Amino acid sequence: MMRWLLLLLGGALLGGVVHLATIMILPRTATHDAYARISPIAPVNTVVALPAPTPDRELMPFMDPAFADAVCRYDLSKGPLKLTVPVSLAYTSVSFYTRYDVAFYAINDRAAGRRTVDLDLMTAEQHNDMPEEEDVTAADRLIVESPTTTGLIVIRALATEPGLMPLTRNTLAGAQCRPVPPSQASR
């Protein structure tokens, strides 16, 4: 009897380990996470408009229907990326997500304080490789470090009423993300 109780206790303890392990591993094995849903429609290092959510079809659950969304699926393995987002009428935000859908940075139009949000996205390593003097001259440039080589940039613009949605989508169509050409990388 005692023996079975001990086995039960041991099993339960081992179960705790199994539980923690599965929770930790899950994001890396998920085949239907946001990144996987977006990948088929979003070529690498290009801004693509996301289809507006409708009752029958939506790319991801809990998308805000008042917003026009665009996404840039980035890959920094070949070098840093430059992002330019024109600011729309009401509210524009740019959120950065790692390959595993963790939000690591976000900025909105007011924080950017200009008519466009301009920034450079790079890995910590690429940032360290930047020449010292450039860091100084680039003081007005916003540099964002990505913890992963790949991930998602989600650009969102609010249409304060449904009638403004076409205009908002139009403004968002001017957003660009493109790799910095190697010749310019050290300029």
Added chain:
Amino acid sequence: MRLLFGSLFAFMVAALVGLGATYFALTRGAAFGALTLGSWTAFPKSGTIDADPYARASLARTGRLPTSLGDGVFFAAKTDDSGRVLDGRCDVVISGVTPAARFWTLTLYSPDGALIANSVNRYGFTSQEIVRRADGSFEIVVAPRAYPGNWLPTGGVDHYSLVLRLYDSAVGVSTKAGREAPMPAIKTTSCP
């Protein structure tokens, strides 16, 4: 032989306990650092790089992208203020004010996060299109049949969730319940 049966038993218990707990945690959407104001709950930390493993696993499973804390805060309500599950066949009134934010949106979703079809294609309101009283407070009627004023149709579904997103707001990880973050009240007024 005894050792074999014994270890088999222990492994079975481990699998049952471990996978059961994982399933339970993910279907309940458990995460640490919940901020509950009235019937509204947010997980501000889930929208940061410090998101805990439970939040990460739950996001990966549902396929949702979290609202980044630098962008806004995502509050969800599944019940009214008296704890009653939100029912699309009832009339529910959302009234009061929201915490300070540059913009907010209120959206109605099915429990799994889909928009709900309705005759007027209205899925929510933004802070700019709402009709307000002189003191700035508002009242939104969530009901299956049309109402004058701010009417949010439910499409007559059994259950739904309300999501209030505050954009460019100071509400976040360090917010405590109380006066600094007044959330609108949710009341079921009549049920057929």
